[in-house]
Amino acid sequence: AEGIGASLLTQQHPFYIELADAMKAEAKEKNVTLEVAIANQDLNKQLADVEDFIVKGVDVIVISPVDSQGVRAAIEKAEKAGIKVITVDVPANGATVTSHIGTDNFTGGVKAGELMAKVLGNKGKVAVIDYPTVQSVVNRVNGFKDAIAKHPEMEIVAIQTGITRAEALAAAQNMLQANPDISGIFGFGDDAALAAAVAVKAAGLEAQVKVIGFDGMKEARDAVDTNPVMVGVIQQFPDQMGKQAVDTAVKVAAGEQVQAEQPIVPGVYTAK
Amino acid sequence: MTQQTAAQAALVRALKQYGGIFLSLVMLCIIFSFLNPRFMSVVNFMNILQQVAVIAIAAFGMTWVILLGEIDLSVGSIIAVAGMVGAQCFAFGLGFGPALAVTLVAGALMGMLNGVLTAKLLLPSFIVTVATMGIYRGLVSLPTNGAPAMIDNATWTAIGTESFLGLPIIIWVVAVLFVINQILLSKTSFGRRAYLTGGNREAAIYSGIKVDRLKIIIFMISGVMAAISGVLLSSRLFSAQTNAGMSYELDAIAAAVLGGTSLAGGVGTMVGTLIGALIIGVMNNGMNMLSVPYFYQLIVKGLVILVAVWLDVRAKQAKR
């Protein structure tokens, strides 16, 4: 088969679903074949997926890496086979790709921190729900910490891991129980933020605690519109990312030159 | 007077039977109370009970299965499917009652498939449920292509968020299911048959127990319990997540085994399982309260499970 092979991190998250949908739509538009493989957050599976793409003989491979360093093996294998690689979302480390299209997660984290400072009046204790094994999340949280550190009267009192929505809910409940004076929670993703909002409501702290999320999928944007606890969400644009990835892949296949870095700056979504 | 001594005797007996594991639970609670005074509060215990509900209910079902000497690894996936079935029912326009019924029937059917494959085709349940774990996890993702599905039925979401007579509904559900399972296991012939079959399948067959039917019913119980867990989980999250319940089967098994259920079959109680589930819940909650970093939580949780099971094994040996 010819065309584009895409290896995506997961298919159980709205961000990646939207990304995949946008890619499929654009591929149809441009009339190229696109095959999608899901790594299910396992780098070894991603490598296997890429190896299988190589056997199948695709023209270009688009990867949303499971891990920025570990993806090197897959990229090198593809390049060795003469197949150009484009990364989306998470950049690759230690290997050069033809182009990278992705959100600047650190900047997004900084924006979240600034928004938090703004809604809390530059003071107060905040908590974070994180997912420490994912590089893009680590960048977001680091950006958030950086921004908060600029405000001397603000303090991060608790960081807990909440990978799934259920885990995030328990983590948020327990953090609120342990630190009843928290006034803000930053969730590394929509799931974490939405779970935190539920926990705030269950604890009856709607008047005191504000929640900010990251990703900005529809469910979270709706929550920002309707739920006063959800004061804002950092919005990524997977639709743009997917479209751009396929466009770039088509250009690469045609031998055209493309930009090595195509950053997509996240937006801040607050209540209408 | 005699009543009091009878109660005392019952307490002594309970302490003997659940001594090791009960001790572990109490010790954990004491340690956490010392480290964080907020741990010991009614609100927090409600929190713990609610957080542990999903695992506890799945563990009740798991206890039956393990009692037979079998295992059900598909429980986590059934939890996810149940939530999704509920969400799809509402998307289809059904009301709360019918949606709940359809969800529980779906749980029973998934359990039945596990049971039939194990009992009738004589496949080992471990491999059957590893396979159906994948199959059900695949199925749950089909309607929404992997995305979560919102649930906006007010009754459904009330289960996970509202209270009744001052207690969260979730806790009522756990309590009622505990009592039902406990009675079914310890007071009925059905429960006795499970114990006997788990103890020696061959002897049970020769004594006229319809082992295949029993096995299928018990896998159905496990499926229904998992489905109820799925209802609670999705109601707490206002949505059906396709990755919901991932690896909860291991927590459910850990709860049952902590509670003294023997993986070889024939031995186990619902009380033990409940205590086991509480240990897991208290541990998660306590460490969150202390802001223990995630990786250390994993380590501590593993160590506590080891110590608790060891205390229990020791207590049982001493009794002999």
Place this chain on the structure above:
Amino acid sequence: MTQQTAAQAALVRALKQYGGIFLSLVMLCIIFSFLNPRFMSVVNFMNILQQVAVIAIAAFGMTWVILLGEIDLSVGSIIAVAGMVGAQCFAFGLGFGPALAVTLVAGALMGMLNGVLTAKLLLPSFIVTVATMGIYRGLVSLPTNGAPAMIDNATWTAIGTESFLGLPIIIWVVAVLFVINQILLSKTSFGRRAYLTGGNREAAIYSGIKVDRLKIIIFMISGVMAAISGVLLSSRLFSAQTNAGMSYELDAIAAAVLGGTSLAGGVGTMVGTLIGALIIGVMNNGMNMLSVPYFYQLIVKGLVILVAVWLDVRAKQAKR
């Protein structure tokens, strides 16, 4: 002439013993070849072998453990720890040889802990290894706080990427380990003791087998095999991932059970396990080649496991 008939007889015997499962493998290959002509190519078979190596080697170790009637769920975590230990050794300035040695010793020690807790404290191995699964997964994250660690030792990474005599080194490693395990299991009294103990522990003790020591050694074998898997995996990925090998234990168990190893203990072969691992590998690869969407892959994989185990169980019943 006689040699030929001897070979024929061996083939017939192998077909009888592995008939069900071997048939499944062949059928899968035929189906995939029809659906995608690129499937049937030397390059692709090398691909499959490399992709399945990590699972296959872990499954060799798992076969020993299951043969004893025990289980090792910590294998996936040991795979991750092994990679991380290697990475830390290099960060510490060690060369390839010492780093490899330290990694394998780490694997043996983790296995030993599982074995000692199971054999000496008499805890059920399921719960011991559920606990150590968490503990080891926590440990792997400590050095880098959850981040992956790069590995830039050229020899280490060559294992996963280079070839020797035209065959990828990974495939050599699998082949050598297969032969070693096969001989150890079928031709030495150590292997025979494992069969005896798994078949009837009491009888083994009466026959003078030091069952505890045997159990500890076998868990160590499983730990070392998992560590080798971890070396291969990290060399393929140029890095140690803290979530590496997650839930690979289930694939390893599935491979062993598909290959006819009985979870009740006492029955199993390395050949069967290798075939079982290949079925899993062929299935993953074949469905990728056909661009089967991920969720359908989960479903199909579950169904194929069920059908393969069922064919095998049937074949064994018919033989009787």
Place this chain on the structure above:
Amino acid sequence: MHGSTTDTVLKISNVTKSFGQVAALKNMRLDVRRGRVHTLLGENGAGKSTLMKILAGVHSATSGDISLNDQPYRPANPQQASALGLAIVFQELSLCNNLTVAENILATREPRKFGFINDTALIAKAKAIVTELGLPIDVTEKVGNLSIAQRQLVEIAKGLSHDAKVVILDEPTSSLSDSEAEILFDIIGRLKSRGVAVIYISHRMEEIMRLSDDITVIRDGEYVSTHDRDDVTIEALIALMVGRRMEEIYPPAIHDRSTASAADQPPVLAVERLTRDGEFEDISFKVGAGEILGFFGLVGSGRSEVMNALFGMKNADGTVRLNDQDVRFRSPAEAIARGIGFVTENRKEEGLVLGHSVEWNISMAALPDFTGPFGFTRSGAERKAAATEVGRLAIKTRSLDTPSGALSGGNQQKIVLAKWLLTRPKVLILDEPTRGVDVGAKFEIYKIIRQLAAEGTAILLISSELPEVLGMSDRVVVMHEGVLGATLAGTDLTPETIMAHATGFQS
């Protein structure tokens, strides 16, 4: 006396053994001399197997002295015991079903070449052992595929394959019929002539009198007395063993055997041309109410298979009529519902749930009777019934809550019997019901069987003990290699005719 020290191989004095609070042995003593068969006689639970397990290094004595060839003897494990020259054939089968006969016999002693097991030599060596012992067993067969009697022979081969100074045989004949037992007696004779000391445990008085040189009686874990075989009678031994005199071993028949015939009354159970490929064919018999129909045959003659088929465990062709109605049971549950009971031959695997209490085991087949409204167990009634059975059969147990696995073999057998008595069967199949049961208890069981017959139960009694079949049955069906040899009654019921049909010399 000729008890010189050179003659004494094994000397046991003051040995005590407790399991928690249970004292299984109190101040036991025993002198075993070379070239002699020393029989240990005692009721079920007297402590015989426990003493043997101490000798074998499975248990260690709580206190006391044992010396082997005047050297202190305290084996830490079975391997040490075997290295010191002691071989044992255990009472409970200790074989590995998934391995072959050869692999079992030579477990941990496989012949090796360059450190690897030499399978050819393994099979040859096992074959040599089996042939030397004269056992009719294929050494490449998996033990799981053998009948329980054949497994017993393998167990014997395994125990005797060591070059031992002392050989212990713990109820080796309990699963054997007379012809296999003869093989064993031959072997014992050869061992004796080689100067080996044999410790022998059995509940069969005739063979004890025939085989033994010395007989030691023990009771309740305590030494009673030691006798030269020529100086005692069976009656005297039984009196010492059970602590009272027993007039007879078989209770008198209820009705006169010569006139009783199934023709007078309609049969309760009529089986016609029952056939199952490769196992048995054309089996036909009838049994009337109150009749005891004996089944005799050699090992593997297919009696148990026929009964399994009758009981719904296996399919078979042919017709079965119960009270003049055609029946075809697809499961034991159906058979039990129609009033059939089945005391199976292998109590450990098919009879008992060893981990559960005596009470639960006794009530298990009659569970529907103890089920009240909404499926609740009627635990009061259940306990009362179990207590009654324990009393009636004199089952020796600390309490109703004791796990059945902690009881001695004979008492376990009584539990299985109690379980089926509770179902009040119309037809009761008894497959080796007195296997491993002591004479006192045997008499109790015989009385119960007779009483059941008197109450109108039709009884199928399978036994490999000729005296038992002769003493108990109204008529006897003899089977040979899966076919029905003859149905004998009245004056035809002699040991000679039965054996002739069983061995196939007359057909």
